[in-house]
Amino acid sequence: MPSIAPVSRRRFLSDVSRFSAFSAFAGAIPFAASAGVIADDPRVSQTPLVDAGFASVRKIGEGLYATISDPSKGFTTLCNGGFLIGKDAGLLLEGFGTPAGASFQMDAFHKVTQVAPAGALLTHYHFDHAFGNSVYGANGIQLWAHSAVAGRMMDSYVSMQGADRATFLAPLEKRVTDAKTDAAREHARNYVTTIGNVFDMANKTSLAFPNRPLNPAKLPLQIDLGHFPIIIEHHPGHSGTDLIVRVPEQKVVYTGDLLFSSAYPATFDTQCTISGWRNTLKTFSSWEKDTLFVPGHGPICGQQGVQSLRDIFDDFSEQAEKMHKAGVPLADAVDQYVIPEKFKTFPVFAWGLCIAPSIAKLYAEMGAK
Numbered sequence: 001m002p003s004i005a006p007v008s009r010r011r012f013l014s015d016v017s018r019f020s021a022f023s024a025f026a027g028a029i030p031f032a033a034s035a036g037v038i039a040d041d042p043r044v045s046q047t048p049l050v051d052a053g054f055a056s057v058r059k060i061g062e063g064l065y066a067t068i069s070d071p072s073k074g075f076t077t078l079c080n081g082g083f084l085i086g087k088d089a090g091l092l093l094e095g096f097g098t099p100a101g102a103s104f105q106m107d108a109f110h111k112v113t114q115v116a117p118a119g120a121l122l123t124h125y126h127f128d129h130a131f132g133n134s135v136y137g138a139n140g141i142q143l144w145a146h147s148a149v150a151g152r153m154m155d156s157y158v159s160m161q162g163a164d165r166a167t168f169l170a171p172l173e174k175r176v177t178d179a180k181t182d183a184a185r186e187h188a189r190n191y192v193t194t195i196g197n198v199f200d201m202a203n204k205t206s207l208a209f210p211n212r213p214l215n216p217a218k219l220p221l222q223i224d225l226g227h228f229p230i231i232i233e234h235h236p237g238h239s240g241t242d243l244i245v246r247v248p249e250q251k252v253v254y255t256g257d258l259l260f261s262s263a264y265p266a267t268f269d270t271q272c273t274i275s276g277w278r279n280t281l282k283t284f285s286s287w288e289k290d291t292l293f294v295p296g297h298g299p300i301c302g303q304q305g306v307q308s309l310r311d312i313f314d315d316f317s318e319q320a321e322k323m324h325k326a327g328v329p330l331a332d333a334v335d336q337y338v339i340p341e342k343f344k345t346f347p348v349f350a351w352g353l354c355i356a357p358s359i360a361k362l363y364a365e366m367g368a369k
Helices: 009-018 099-112 134-138 149-160 165-178 182-202 274-286 303-325 330-336 356-368
Strands: 055-061 064-069 081-085 090-093 117-121 143-146 212-214 221-224 229-234 243-247 252-260 292-297
Touching: 055 099, 055 292, 064 099, 064 292, 081 099, 090 099, 099 134, 143 149, 149 182, 165 182, 182 330, 252 274, 252 303, 274 303, 274 356, 292 303, 303 330, 303 356, 330 356
Parallel strands: 090 117, 117 143, 143 212, 252 292
Antiparallel strands: 055 064, 064 081, 081 090, 221 229, 229 243, 243 252
8 A cells, every 4th residue: 555645536545445444443532422412302311221331222212222332431332323112123223343232232122122123234334333243143133234235344344354464554554654744644653553453353353244235226215113113214425335214203313424423524435425425414404403313423412413513524625625725735635634623522533534535535526626
């Protein structure tokens, strides 16, 4: 893999997406899992059904539960998820970052119901949502996902398994050595740590692939769990394989990583589109003002959480446009973004997965114009 400078837009995005990793949970960035709307919305139980530190499960509606992760207390789950329970069947959401994470949620599911899960749905293919999938197969639970998920998992993670770690990371280490500025060096070093963590997790994981592919051309899909209608939808933005689950009657939406609550979004994926994601957030904003969102990462939120993420994308666009007009080369621009004061408390999982690819994609859009 080439060094960080010089670097073309295509090569930069290719390098990032090749590893298909969300994360930099190596930094153990804390999420205020009990903050914000959790304290304000009467639908959200103040007492968790179960709390393991690394994640807690709370009731957020009739038959609706949210699993909210706190990576500062452990990496067992990493992402958020949840489950829905109707009269006849239930639906689990996410495979999480480890089998233990999926088991944690499944145990919580069985604490509140005797109905069998109709399946477990992945909102997309990234490792922190999918490395625990094997638990579902072992328990005879059908795994649902966008029809491209199996292939994307294969392309992204199988190449890591059994590879030599030092050889795999060597091109990224060279980026650290070749960095021209302290900021670029810090970002490159953080990226090495992040990808190293993903590599280690991939080599400890027995990959399990979805066996109920959902064709996006046939979505939205309406399902009745027994006097409990839900809708599965596909929207563009984060990964190209993103699904959400809506419960219109209760105004609750499980968004996967199409929504990062009080956190910078991960935009590294080759099929991530900034314009498409912004349109998706516009759609979210068009729903009722009291809609409750379970994001892929961060605390449960309402419409203010959607607006915050829209504001981040606006800021990305404004700063990228200024640098582009000033003639700042992409290789420098990806490290020169300045986090505004109002977002200083928002976690950035890894600069190379969240901020640098956002600037690169916006440069590409401006170049196309």
